[in-house]
Amino acid sequence: MRPHPDAPPGKLRIIGGSLRGSRLDVPQAPGLRPTPDRVRETLFNWLMPVIEGARCLDLFAGTGALGIEALSRGAGAVDFIETDAKLADLLRANLLRLKQTAQVQRTDAERFIATPGERYDIVFLDPPFTANLWSPIAQALEQHDRLDDGAWLYVESPDMLVPELPPSFGLHRENRAGAVRYALYRRSVKL
Secondary structure, three states, X not given: OOOOOOOXXXXXXXXXXXHOOOEEEOOOOOOOOOOOHHHHHHHHHHHHXXXXXXXXXXXXXXXXXXXXXXXXXXXXXXXXXXOOHHHHHHHHHHHHHOOOOOEEEOOOHHHHXXXXXXXXXXXXXXXXXXXXXXXXXXXXXXXXXXXXXXXXXXXXXXXXXXXXXXXXXXXXXXXXXXXXXXXXXXXXXXX
8 A cells, every 4th residue: 555645755865974874763753844854855965065163943843854963974963843742743853763962942932032042054945735834934033033143044934935035045056856846045144
């Protein structure tokens, strides 16, 4: 029997770096769409010159595949934000099993961003597509000064949707895979 086409794969693998080949469990959860291997491979090829030592934020973390891939490839630190208790617990368990130190916070992305804290070099923004949160979250990152000058913002959205981002974000690279558009933006340096 073939699995339902919308069902998550059950497991995904880290595709590069020190954790290459490690497997992550993918539970059945509403709105969960783990970023496919080939998309992560392309994204991290784009980020290769800047990932080493970067401070990263994985919003709407889900399985944590993007943030764990960043750790595997040399990111200095990753903060994971996830509202779902089951997904946050699974993410903590995967990080422990992989011997990775990172913060997993079970909170709302907008609430986290509004709380004074760290500034980030790279932010992964892949919210549930039905939530339509790309623009509000990007605005909040700017408004609450949570991005370093020259920060990178990765955005995953439906194929035909180009989210409206603050004018400080310029498109660096984009591509499509199936019904998904994925794009990397660079925040202009403040003068």
